[in-house]
Every structure is written in C-alpha cells, then in structure tokens.
Amino acid sequence: MTPDIQPLAAPFAKGHGCQNSFLVLPDPHSRLRLTAADVRRLTDPHAGAGADGILRAVHCTHTPEATAMAADAEWFMDYRNADGSPGQMCGNGIRVLARYLVDTGLCPPGPLPIATRAGLRHTHVPTRRHDFHGPVTVAMGTPYFPGPDRIIVTTAGRSWRATHVDMGNPHAVVFTENLTDAGDLRTAPAVDPADAYPHGVTTEFVTALGPRHLALRVYERGVGETRACGTGACAAVAAHRRRTGQTGAAEYRVDLPGGRLAISAAADSTMALTGPAVITVQGTLRLPRSEAAAAAARACEAAEFSSEPPILGSPARAGTPTGTEGGGREAHLHGIDEAGFEVASGRHHDERGDATDCPPHLPAASGLASGRLGRLG
Structure with a gap:
C-alpha cells in the first residue's frame, strides 16, 4: 500500500436483536460513501466483519432523505441489506441503533425518535443497566394490506x-x-x-x-x-x-x-415491537482501497471523531462518540484481506441479551451462513 493513499479508519460497532446482526457506522455529517460492493465486503461473514446489514447513523440535516424529518428527529437510519441494497425499515436494526445511540451517550435514554426511509419511528430505550442489556421498543405503525389477495x-x-x-x-x-x-x-x-x-x-x-x-x-x-x-x-x-x-x-x-x-x-x-438489543463489539473499520483516495480528504475533515473507536458507557461529550467504563474484555481484532479493509482494536463484550436461545419447537435453519451468527474474534 502506498503511503500517500491510506484507508479511512471509521469507528463502528456490531450488535444484534435476537441474533439478527448489524454493523453500526456513526457518520453524523454523511461523509462515508459506501457502495453496494463495499457493503457486501463488510457484511461478508468470512472476508469481512460479518452481519445481516449495515446501519449508518446520519444527522437528518445532512442527508436529503431525512431533511423533512429533521424537526422531529436528530438521527436518520440509513439501512443497507447485506447485498448492498437500501432498505426502508428494519425493526431489529432500529432497536440496535437506538441502543447504540444511548449507550455511547449520543442520546439520552427514554423516548428516541429516529428517521427511516419508511418515515419517522419512535423508539424507547430504558435507563442503562450495568450489563447494557434490556429490551428496546419501537412503535412500528399500522400494517397495510395492499393486495393482491391471491x-x-x-x-x-x-x-x-x-x-x-x-x-x-x-x-x-x-x-x-x-x-x-x-x-x-x-x-x-x-x-x-x-x-x-x-x-x-x-x-x-x-x-x-x-x-x-x-x-x-x-x-x-x-x-x-x-x-x-x-x-x-x-x-x-x-x-x-x-x-x-x-x-x-x-x-x-x-x-x-x-x-x-x-x-x-x-x-x-398500530403495533409496537419489543425485544433484546445488544452491542457486542466495537472497533475500527478500514474501508476498501477503492474508497481510500476519495475518503482520505474527508477523513481529514472528520474532526468529530478521534482515531480511537467509540466506546460504551462514559458520559456524553457533545458531538463525540465516547468511551467505556468497563464491562468488556479487550479483543484486538486484526486482519486485512485482499479487498483492503481491516477490523482492529475493538472491545468485545460478552453479553448476549435476553431470550436469545432457540426455542425447542424451532428447527435448526441449515440455510444460514454460520459465519453470520458468530462474533468477531
């Protein structure tokens, strides 16, 4: 790798809701330009960080998709499926994002509105407990039956x-x-x-x-x-x-x-969805070399983030993802593949969340990619 073109080091977290897993990328000023290929590489269970999707957290005032909701919500959930396609809404993903925003001190616990491509959704994150567990609720709106009937x-x-x-x-x-x-x-x-x-x-x-x-x-x-x-x-x-x-x-x-x-x-x-939402890993992603040249200039401007990953648990400082008070073991997660991104210097939390064991009446799902179900490290 030439010294004048360095990958963009971006803070990230990994979490799950009932083992539906996501990578959270805090990007308040919408400086990351993830292509569908980038998303596929990052979510790959073998060559990437592994997840079912990506949740990019952007200030509503910094993305045209959410400016109309900026008066009611600070954050927009840019959800991407594992194949790179954008998603309108994700019930488990929005609960994981709400958990992340509260646990990093970016938002206070309690009611938390989040903008999505499906419109505004209201979440509720209870006061933080020592183990960062606890159910998160989201108001899902009213189901619609558009047909056809057959x-x-x-x-x-x-x-x-x-x-x-x-x-x-x-x-x-x-x-x-x-x-x-x-x-x-x-x-x-x-x-x-x-x-x-x-x-x-x-x-x-x-x-x-x-x-x-x-x-x-x-x-x-x-x-x-x-x-x-x-x-x-x-x-x-x-x-x-x-x-x-x-x-x-x-x-x-x-x-x-x-x-x-x-x-x-x-x-x-109208419906409300409640279930576990747990942050399991935090660290730094280095984006693919194909993004590096354009991202280098943006990284220099990204004063709202330090080079260290955001860590859970410390009191919030305005505009800055902040640190943790413990409750996790260090897990240095290194490895660059041929695509040129790295997962490094993360903190791996052991908590699994409530009610994540498979009930006995459910069959083993043999079609699941085993790497998607595990954690980094």
Whole structure:
C-alpha cells in the first residue's frame, strides 16, 4: 500500500436483536460513501466483519432523505441489506441503533425518535443497566394490506397462498403446519405474481402455537434466511389477526431461531415491537482501497471523531462518540484481506441479551451462513 493513499479508519460497532446482526457506522455529517460492493465486503461473514446489514447513523440535516424529518428527529437510519441494497425499515436494526445511540451517550435514554426511509419511528430505550442489556421498543405503525389477495409462494417443491403485508417494507406471509416445510431456505422462495413485489420481498413461514403465540422462519430480501426479523414478526402477527378475525388490543409472542420478540397490537391496529438489543463489539473499520483516495480528504475533515473507536458507557461529550467504563474484555481484532479493509482494536463484550436461545419447537435453519451468527474474534 502506498503511503500517500491510506484507508479511512471509521469507528463502528456490531450488535444484534435476537441474533439478527448489524454493523453500526456513526457518520453524523454523511461523509462515508459506501457502495453496494463495499457493503457486501463488510457484511461478508468470512472476508469481512460479518452481519445481516449495515446501519449508518446520519444527522437528518445532512442527508436529503431525512431533511423533512429533521424537526422531529436528530438521527436518520440509513439501512443497507447485506447485498448492498437500501432498505426502508428494519425493526431489529432500529432497536440496535437506538441502543447504540444511548449507550455511547449520543442520546439520552427514554423516548428516541429516529428517521427511516419508511418515515419517522419512535423508539424507547430504558435507563442503562450495568450489563447494557434490556429490551428496546419501537412503535412500528399500522400494517397495510395492499393486495393482491391471491399470492402464491413456492419453495422446497411446495406452494402456499400468502398474505401481502406492508410494514414500511414488503412481506409475503405464509401459514404452514410445520416450519420445516419451507426446506433449507438457501435460495429465495418464488412469488407469483412477481409484479406484486417489484423491488423484492421478505417471506415469512409461520406456525400458530396458540391464539397469541406464533413461531416463524424468515427469508429476508437482500440477505437470505436470518435468525430474526422485526418487521417480519409484526407482519406475521398482522396476517394472523386478519386470518383469525382478532380485533382489539392484544399482546403476542413470536418465537424465531434467534429468540423471542413481543408484539403489542393496539385497538387501532398500530403495533409496537419489543425485544433484546445488544452491542457486542466495537472497533475500527478500514474501508476498501477503492474508497481510500476519495475518503482520505474527508477523513481529514472528520474532526468529530478521534482515531480511537467509540466506546460504551462514559458520559456524553457533545458531538463525540465516547468511551467505556468497563464491562468488556479487550479483543484486538486484526486482519486485512485482499479487498483492503481491516477490523482492529475493538472491545468485545460478552453479553448476549435476553431470550436469545432457540426455542425447542424451532428447527435448526441449515440455510444460514454460520459465519453470520458468530462474533468477531
């Protein structure tokens, strides 16, 4: 590597909600220019940091996508799927981002509005506990059933009727007697008519364990089968209520391979999603060489960040990700691959969050890439 072209060292964190994992990139002034190829490299479970997606945290005033929401929210969630495509909304991702913003001292605990491509979403992060655990809640809005009424989903040699549910992003919800009926979900299920989802679809396979208790597996658009999906859990509850004629306020449990999520449905059909959100790793990413030349100039201007990664737990300093008071073991995570990025000098926290064990009635999901489920190091 020539000395005059150095990679951009960017602070990052890795976290999960029910083992649905994300890389958080704090970028208040929107200086990072991540291409789809960059996202794919960073989320790769073998050659990158490994994650189901990327959450870039940007001040609403610094991105055209969120300026209209700047009066109501400070932060915008730029969510990217693992394949590099942008996502409108991510229920687990927004809860992980809220946890990160609070734990780093960038925002106080309590109510925290965050802008998304699906509009404004209100989260609530409880007062920090010593172990940084605790559920985070997000108001998910009202499910929408755009039709058509007859959608067919096919996978593993079988076909089912599905319900089209919009939770700010598109879902096809299938009810089946056994979650293993969906096969290994290594490839995306086929959907007919295809034009019902011109930008792709996330598909849920759902089994009702009781009137207010569901289990599901999910194939996420732009990712593959994941351990959990927050919008998918809400879509499943919405389709279940419609299918069974349930009305009025109710609480639901949704079991996924990565743990359990709680869904509160109000009498007006609005939903709130609650579950664990845990930051597990912090460190520094060095972006690919293809980005380095352009990023070098931006890095010189990035006075809001020091060269050290943001660490959890210290009192906030205005505009600066800040340090930690302990509660984690040092894990120096080094390694540059041929793409030219590095994960280095991170702090690895051991906490796993609440309710992350796989319930016994859920099958092992053989289609999952094993590297996506682990942590760095």
